[in-house]
Amino acid sequence: MLVQATNRLRQASARSRSKHLFDRAKGVFTDGTTRASVERDPFPIYAQRGEGAYLVDVDGNRLLDLNNNFTTLIHGHGFAHVSEAVVDLLRLGTCFANPTEHEIALAELLTARIPAMERVRFVNSGTEAVMFAIKAARAFTARPAIARIEGAYHGAYDWAEAGQGVSPGKDGWDPIPIPTPTYRGTPSSVADEVHLLRFNDVEGLERRLSAASDRIACVLIDPMPSRAGLLHPEPTFIEALSETAHKYGILIVADEVLNLRQGYAGASPRYGLKPDLVTAGKIIGGGFPIGAIGGREEVMRVFGTENARPLLPQGGTFSANPVSMAAGLAAMEAMTPDAFDRLEAMGERLRAGLRASIASRDARFSVTGAASLFRIHPKRVAPLEYRDAHLSAEEAWIMRTMSRYFLEAGILLPYGAAACLSTPMVHSDIDRILSAFDEFLEAKIGPEKERAK
Numbered sequence: 001m002l003v004q005a006t007n008r009l010r011q012a013s014a015r016s017r018s019k020h021l022f023d024r025a026k027g028v029f030t031d032g033t034t035r036a037s038v039e040r041d042p043f044p045i046y047a048q049r050g051e052g053a054y055l056v057d058v059d060g061n062r063l064l065d066l067n068n069n070f071t072t073l074i075h076g077h078g079f080a081h082v083s084e085a086v087v088d089l090l091r092l093g094t095c096f097a098n099p100t101e102h103e104i105a106l107a108e109l110l111t112a113r114i115p116a117m118e119r120v121r122f123v124n125s126g127t128e129a130v131m132f133a134i135k136a137a138r139a140f141t142a143r144p145a146i147a148r149i150e151g152a153y154h155g156a157y158d159w160a161e162a163g164q165g166v167s168p169g170k171d172g173w174d175p176i177p178i179p180t181p182t183y184r185g186t187p188s189s190v191a192d193e194v195h196l197l198r199f200n201d202v203e204g205l206e207r208r209l210s211a212a213s214d215r216i217a218c219v220l221i222d223p224m225p226s227r228a229g230l231l232h233p234e235p236t237f238i239e240a241l242s243e244t245a246h247k248y249g250i251l252i253v254a255d256e257v258l259n260l261r262q263g264y265a266g267a268s269p270r271y272g273l274k275p276d277l278v279t280a281g282k283i284i285g286g287g288f289p290i291g292a293i294g295g296r297e298e299v300m301r302v303f304g305t306e307n308a309r310p311l312l313p314q315g316g317t318f319s320a321n322p323v324s325m326a327a328g329l330a331a332m333e334a335m336t337p338d339a340f341d342r343l344e345a346m347g348e349r350l351r352a353g354l355r356a357s358i359a360s361r362d363a364r365f366s367v368t369g370a371a372s373l374f375r376i377h378p379k380r381v382a383p384l385e386y387r388d389a390h391l392s393a394e395e396a397w398i399m400r401t402m403s404r405y406f407l408e409a410g411i412l413l414p415y416g417a418a419a420c421l422s423t424p425m426v427h428s429d430i431d432r433i434l435s436a437f438d439e440f441l442e443a444k445i446g447p448e449k450e451r452a453k
C-alpha cells in the first residue's frame with residue numbers, strides 16, 4: 001500500500017504544473033528556489049492560493065496545511081481581519097520615513113501581554129530580531145560572546161547560526177559540542193565567540209557558562225527548540241540557566257520567533273523562564289514580514305533614550321512599516337485567550353491521539369510539542385536534546401516516506417520541522433491527521449511485524 005501510494009504520487013507528478021514551474025525556475029535560480037527551506041521531493045509544491053486551513057496548489061490539489069509558512073499563519077490563509085486591515089491601508093501609502101500610529105498599537109498589545117517585553121523595537125524578520133537582541137546584549141554587558149543551544153535554529157546571523165546543523169562524526173558525537181558554522185567561509189573568529197550548550201544538560205550548562213563567564217553577553221535560548229526536535233525544557237534546566245546566568249551577569253535572550261504562538265503571554269512564562277530580552281516574529285506580522293525585540297526597559301535603553309546617544313543605533317528601511325504593523329495587530333487581536341485555549345485543546349487532542357496510535361501498534365515513534373505545535377519522531381523515546389532527535393539515514397527515509405504518505409492523504413506535513421495547527425481548523429481536520437498517521441503506521445509497521453514473525 002505504501003509503495004503503491006508513493007508510485008501514484010510520482011506518476012502524477014511527472015505531468016504536474018509544479019514540476020513545470022520548477023523546471024522554469026531553474027533557469028533563474030541556481031537551485032530552482034530562493035529559500036533553502038523550501039521542501040522538494042523531488043520538486044516543490046507551488047502554491048496557487050490559500051483558503052483558511054487549506055493550501056490549494058497549482059495542480060488544483062487542496063491540502064490541509066500543517067506548515068502554515070513555518071508556523072507563521074496562526075489564522076491559516078486569507079484571514080479576513082488581516083486582509084481588511086491591509087486593503088484599507090494600501091491606498092494610503094505602504095511605507096514612510098516617518099513613524100505611524102500602527103507601530104504604537106502593535107507595541108502596546110505586545111507589552112500588555114508579554115511580561116518580559118517592557119519596551120519593543122520592530123524589524124523585518126526573525127533573523128534580524130535575533131541579530132539585534134544579541135547586539136543589544138553585547139552593548140549592555142560590553143561582552144562579545146554568546147552561548148546557545150546545540151542544534152537550535154535562530155536564523156542566519158553568523159553567531160546565532162554557528163552550531164545549528166551539526167552532525168556526529170565517524171566516531172560519534174564530540175563530548176563537548178563544537179559551534180561549527182553552517183555557511184562555508186564564515187570567519188573562524190565567529191566560533192571563538194560562541195559557546196554551545198546541550199539542551200536539558202544542567203551540569204554542562206553550569207560548567208560552560210562559568211568557564212567563560214566574563215566574555216559571555218547572553219544565552220540565546222528558544223524555550224522549545226523546534227529544529228533541534230521541538231524539545232520540552234526540563235524545569236531543572238530552566239532553573240539552572242536562570243541561576244547561573246544571574247550569578248555571572250549573563251543576559252537571557254528567549255528566542256520566541258516561533259514559540260510565541262504557545263500562548264497569550266508567549267512561551268517563556270509557561271516554562272518558568274524569565275528572559276531579559278525576547279525576540280518575536282512570524283505570528284505577530286499576520287503573514288507579513290516582521291521581527292521584534294522586546295525586553296527589560298533597562299536593557300532596551302541601549303537602543304537609545306530621549307536624552308542620550310544610543311549605544312546601538314538600529315534602523316532599517318522597512319522596520320515598523322505600517323502594513324506589517326496593521327496586519328500583525330489584526331492577527332494578534334483575534335488571538336484572544338479563548339482562541340489560544342481552543343488551539344491548545346486541539347493540539348492536546350492531536351498529540352494524545354498520535355501517542356495512542358503509536359502505543360496501540362507498539363510503533364517505534366514518539367511525539368513532542370505543546371499548544372498548537374507538534375513533531376513526530378521515528379524514535380521510541382521522545383528526545384530530550386538535539387542529539388536524541390538527530391535522524392540516522394534510515395530514520396530520515398522513514399520521515400520522508402511519512403511526509404509522502406500524508407501528501408497522498410491531502411495533508412502537508414513539514415519534514416524535519418515543527419508542524420502546527422491554525423484557528424480555522426476544526427475537529428474533523430484533527431481526525432483526518434490522526435487517521436492518516438494511523439494508516440501510515442498500519443502500512444509501515446504491519447508488514448514489519450509480519451516479517452518479524
Ligand SMILES: Cc1ncc(COP(=O)(O)O)c(C=O)c1O
Binds near residue numbers: 155
Ligand atoms: C526560533 C527562530 N528564530 C529565528 C528564526 C528566523 O526567523 P526568520 O525566518 O523570520 O528570519 C526562526 C525561523 O524559523 C526561528 O524559528
